[in-house]
Amino acid sequence: MTDDTAMDSRTEPPEAAGEAETLTAFLDYFRATVVMKASGLSDADAAKRLLPSLTTVSGLIRHLTDVERHWFRNQLDGQQDVQTRWTAEDPDAEFRVADGESLAEIVADYEAACRESREVLERYGLDDRCRGGGGTQNVRWVLVHMIEETGRHCGHLDILRELLDGTTGD
Template sequence: MEDNRPEPPDFAGERETLEGFLDFLRTSVVHKATGLSDADGARRLLPTDTSVAGLIRHLADVERSWFREDIDGQTYVPFRWSEEDPDGEFRVTEADSLSGIIADYEAACAESREVASRYSLEAPCTVDNGHNVRWVMVHMIEETGRHCGHIDILRELLDGVTGE
C-alpha cells in the first residue's frame, strides 16, 4: 500500500506544527482503512459497536462538532449521535460503504480546515465552553491519534496489515 501521508514539518511555527500533525493523523486514519472491504470495515471485533468504519464515522462527527459547532457557532450541524442514541455514529449497516464513510470523513476534515483558517489560535470558541482554537486543535490531535491507534489494532486483527 503506497504511503502518501504528509509529514508534519520539522521546523515551523505553532500553527503549522499543529495543523501538520493533525493532517498527518487524519490521513493516517484513511491510510490504515484503505484496502479493507465494506464487510471488514464494519466488522466488530469487540463486544461494543467498535469497528474501523464506526471509528471513522465517529471522527467525522467529532470534527464537525468541534470545528463547525463549537468554534464557528454553526447550528444544525449533522451528527449521528443523539441523547437517545449516544453511540449512533458507531453503528454501521450493510447499506454503508467504507468508501462512502471515508469520503464523508475527508469532507468533514476539509470543513474543519476551512473553519480553522478563519480564526487565530487564541480565538475563543463561539460556543461558550471555555476553550479556544488552540485547545481544539490539540484535543483533535489527541482524539484522532487515539482512534488511529484503535484502527491500527483492528486492522492488524482483521487482516494482519501493520504499519506506522
Template sequence: MLNDERTDPPDAPDERETLNGFLDFLRATAVFKAQGLSDADAARQVLPSLLTVSGLLRHLADVERWWFRAQLDGQTGIPTRWSGDDPDAEFRVTEQDSLADIITDYQAACAESREVAARYGLEDMCKADHSAGHSLRWVLVHMVEETGRHCGHLDIIRELLDGVTGE
C-alpha cells in the first residue's frame, strides 16, 4: 500500500486558496503515483509513446519553471530539457536516471513556483512576451489542467507497470 500524505484542497476558501489548493493536491498526486517504483520501472515505457513516470515528472518540473519563473516572472536563462531540436527531450529517460533525484527536482520546481506566485496578484500579467495577456490566474488554471492531465497519464502507466490503482 502506498503512503498517502497528500493534503486535500480546502473546502471553503477564496479563489486563490482554491487554485493553489487544487494545484498542490495534483502536484502531490504526481509524486504519490511514483512512490515505491524502482528507477527501472519509473523509466519503463508501457505505452506506444515516450511517456514514463520519470519522463512525466521531468516534464512537469520543466513546465513549472517555464510558466512561473520564465513566463510569469520574466526570468531569463531558465533551463528546460526540451528544445526546438528535441521537443521531447524531457521524456527521454533511462533506468540509470534516479527517480529520487527526479522527484527532488520536481518538488524544488514546485517550491520555486509557489515562491514566484506568492509575489503576484491573480490579475497580474505575465512579464514574458511569449505569454503576454496571460494572468497569474490563467497560469494557475493552466497548471491545474496540465498537472491533472498528466496525473491521469501516471494513473494508467502505474496500473500497467504493477497494477497499483487509486486516487
C-alpha cells in the first residue's frame, strides 16, 4: 500500500476562526480531498465498478458536482435553469459513467461547480434563507449539509482508491 499524503496540497481548516470561515474551510478541505482521491487514476480505473451498486470514483464526483449546483445555485440562490443529471425517471443517472468519459473533464466540471458555489455563497450570510425550494433552509444548514455529503463521499472515495491501487491516506 502507498500513502497519498505526498500528493496532498489541501489547506487545513483553521483551528480558531469564526463560524462562516470554519464551515467554508471544512467544506473546501473535503472538496480538495475529493480531487486528491481521484488524482493519478486512469479514466478506466475511475469508472471501474468495484461494488454491486453503480458507485465509482467518476460517478461519485459527478454526483457531488450535481449536488453542489443543486444546493448552491438552485436551492440557495433560486436559479431555475440549473441542470442535474438525475431525474425522477433516473435518480441515479449521475452515477452512470460511459466508456471513454474523461476523469480529467469530470474533475474539471466538479471544480467549476465548487467555484460557482463559492461565488453564490459570497452573496449570503449564514442566517439568510434559501431562495429556492420553499426557502425553509438557511445558508448555515446548506453548508453543514454539504460538509456531511462531501465528507461521507470522501470516505467512499477513500475505500474505492484503496481497492483500485492500494493508495491510502487521509
